[in-house]
Amino acid sequence: MPKVGMEPIRRQQLIDATRACIGESGFAATTVQSIAKRAGVSAGIIAHYFGNKLGLLEATMRELLQQLKLDLIGRLPANPTAEQRIDAIIETNFSKTQTDPLSAKTWLAFWSSAMHEPTFARLQRINEKRLHSNLRYSFKQLNHPAPNQAAGTLAALIDGLWLRGALSPDGIQADRCIALCRHQTELLISVAKQHSNNTETA
């Protein structure tokens, strides 16, 4: 049956199947057999395209991160204001593609594996730092007196809502999470404005 040029097709099929398996059954129950079966190919092909199981898992996590990155870029207007940037970050993190139960479970599975798998830990840390520095930059623009702290608060709030949603039987309530994050942002900005007024009049 072999046709030429299957590599990109098979790679994508296998990555998709991996996401589906992890989301559906978790990391522990995701075997190369179950992935191959879902992708409709033989298990041996995984070694051919990804070297081994870890290689496939790494490629899968990379794609999740890439998707998140592109999603944010797509939501950012040209020359965004600080408020717009924060808003785009919030919306991206609670977008449909990120909060459907399958993706949410896949993310959390990778997060917990990152504790003991250096490959995942590295990727996870890059993502975490990007979120934090994007937020910090925005709060700096808003003259927040403690941009680092404000960014840490909002980043943790996003991750926390995310985690609680992933573990909840109802899944992530995106609208409610976005509303909560927006409200929190307003709170943090109002603190920044009060500070601005105080230093101006001082």
Added chain:
Amino acid sequence: MPKVGMEPIRRQQLIDATRACIGESGFAATTVQSIAKRAGVSAGIIAHYFGNKLGLLEATMRELLQQLKLDLIGRLPANPTAEQRIDAIIETNFSKTQTDPLSAKTWLAFWSSAMHEPTFARLQRINEKRLHSNLRYSFKQLNHPAPNQAAGTLAALIDGLWLRGALSPDGIQADRCIALCRHQTELLISVAKQHSNNTETA
């Protein structure tokens, strides 16, 4: 060698060993062999006291939850004010016993397993609800206009700081987390007070 009355001793040894194994090597690498070895007993004894591996894991998670519960009770003064109650909750969640890297990793491992293991999911949900309802009750006492939302925010912030710390190479920075949560609580209370004034003068 058998002595009588070993049951409580062995149970505790095995639970401790399980926590240590999961915290050190993660869920995937924690086998009954590795637990038994660390506890200095034979693997067969696990079946004798806990039925099977899942039974031991469940007992381990129960102990983590119990410890958290007792920790909070110990920190609550008699007839606490709402502020005191919130403060005790924050301090408990970032206490030494909860934030040392081993415990943090063990918690996160159970959280992610809860996605696909109903036994863990049930226990995790009970804990989550207790945190939320404790906070909601306190914000209600403070006349916060949206106690449910305020509780959701602080609970998510706690979990988020917790998650980010568990995945960070530096571990959980308890002091910083507590300071952040306190600051957030003040923010939320100040909103409550403004609301009180508005409704009084209206």
Added chain:
DNA sequence: TTTTATTAATTGATCATTCAATAAAAAACA
């Protein structure tokens, strides 16, 4: 003599990886 405590070895299942075999397609060659 029965109960409690414990081990070490066995069993059977599962899993990732490797490997030999197969064949279509492409390239090299005649």
Added chain:
DNA sequence: TGTTTTTTATTGAATGATCAATTAATAAAA
């Protein structure tokens, strides 16, 4: 153009390791 060789794509079976659970055996204590 026709033929041979090489490359690419794929499978299914084997290999060997690992693991949870079971079991038979042992012995102290009641």
